[in-house]
Amino acid sequence: MKAVYNNILGAISEGKTLLAVLIDPDKMDIKKAAVFVEKINQSVATHIFVGGSTVDEYATEILVNEIKSYTELPIVLFPGDVSQITHQADALLFLSLISGHNPDYLIGKHVEAVSKLKNSDLEIIPTGYILIENGKETSVEKVTKTKPLPRENLQRIAHTAKAGELLGMRLIYLEAGSGALSPVPLEIISFVKQELDIPLIVGGGIKTKKQLDAAYKAGADLVVIGTAFEEDEHFFDALKF
Numbered sequence: 001m002k003a004v005y006n007n008i009l010g011a012i013s014e015g016k017t018l019l020a021v022l023i024d025p026d027k028m029d030i031k032k033a034a035v036f037v038e039k040i041n042q043s044v045a046t047h048i049f050v051g052g053s054t055v056d057e058y059a060t061e062i063l064v065n066e067i068k069s070y071t072e073l074p075i076v077l078f079p080g081d082v083s084q085i086t087h088q089a090d091a092l093l094f095l096s097l098i099s100g101h102n103p104d105y106l107i108g109k110h111v112e113a114v115s116k117l118k119n120s121d122l123e124i125i126p127t128g129y130i131l132i133e134n135g136k137e138t139s140v141e142k143v144t145k146t147k148p149l150p151r152e153n154l155q156r157i158a159h160t161a162k163a164g165e166l167l168g169m170r171l172i173y174l175e176a177g178s179g180a181l182s183p184v185p186l187e188i189i190s191f192v193k194q195e196l197d198i199p200l201i202v203g204g205g206i207k208t209k210k211q212l213d214a215a216y217k218a219g220a221d222l223v224v225i226g227t228a229f230e231e232d233e234h235f236f237d238a239l240k241f
C-alpha cells in the first residue's frame with residue numbers, strides 16, 4: 001500500500017510541489033510504455049495518472065500492469081468511465097464532476113462503480129472535478145454533456161470548489177481540458193486556493209516550464225500534464241531540476 005493521499009498531504013506540508021504525468025491508455029502504444037515510463041522515472045514527476053475520456057475496455061488494466069513493472073511511482077486512476085477502474089493501480093480519483101449538473105457524473109457512475117470497488121484494495125480518493133471554460137469544447141464536455149464554469153465567474157468557481165470540500169471531497173481538480181489552448185488562468189488558481197483547506201490539482205493545456213512554475217506559484221499543489229509529454233518527450237528534459 002502506498003498511502004497516496006497521506007503522502008500528498010505530507011509532501012505539501014513540507015512545501016513540495018507535485019507533478020503527475022497523465023497517460024491516456026487510448027493514446028499510449030503499449031510497446032512504447034517501458035521507454036516512456038523510464039523517462040518519467042528520470043524526471044521530476046511524482047505520480048503517474050492513468051485515464052482518458054474514451055478508452056477500450058481492459059486497455060487501462062493492461063497498461064497499468066505494464067507500467068507497474070517499470071516504476072515505483074504511485075499509479076493513480078483518473079478514469080473517464082467505470083470501465084477504467086482496475087485493482088492493479090494504487091489509488092483511484094473517485095471523481096464527481098461538480099462543475100456540471102449531470103446526475104450520472106455526480107452520483108450515477110459512482111453507484112455503478114461500487115460492485116468493482118467494495119472488495120478492492122484501491123485507495124479511493126473522493127475528488128471534486130471542476131471543468132473551466134477554455135474557448136473550445138473539450139472531450140469531457142462532449143462525453144458528460146455538461147457545461148464548464150465560465151472563467152470570469154471567480155466567485156462561483158471558488159464556491160463550487162469549497163462546496164466540494166464541504167461535501168467531504170479530499171482533493172479539488174481544476175481542469176481546462178486535455179490539450180486546452182490555454183491552461184486554467186492563474187487568478188482562478190489563486191482565488192480557489194484561498195478558499196480551500198484541501199490540496200488543489202490543476203491540469204489541462206500546460207505545455208511549458210514557465211506555465212508549470214506559474215501554476216505552482218498561484219497555488220496548485222499538484223499539476224497534471226499529459227499532452228505536452230505525448231507530443232514531445234524532450235519536454236521531460238526541460239523539466240529537470
Ligand code: 1GP
Nearest residue numbers: 179203204205225226227
Ligand atoms: C487532462 O488535465 C489533464 O485531463 C492534462 O491535460 O493533456 O492538456 O496536459 P493536458
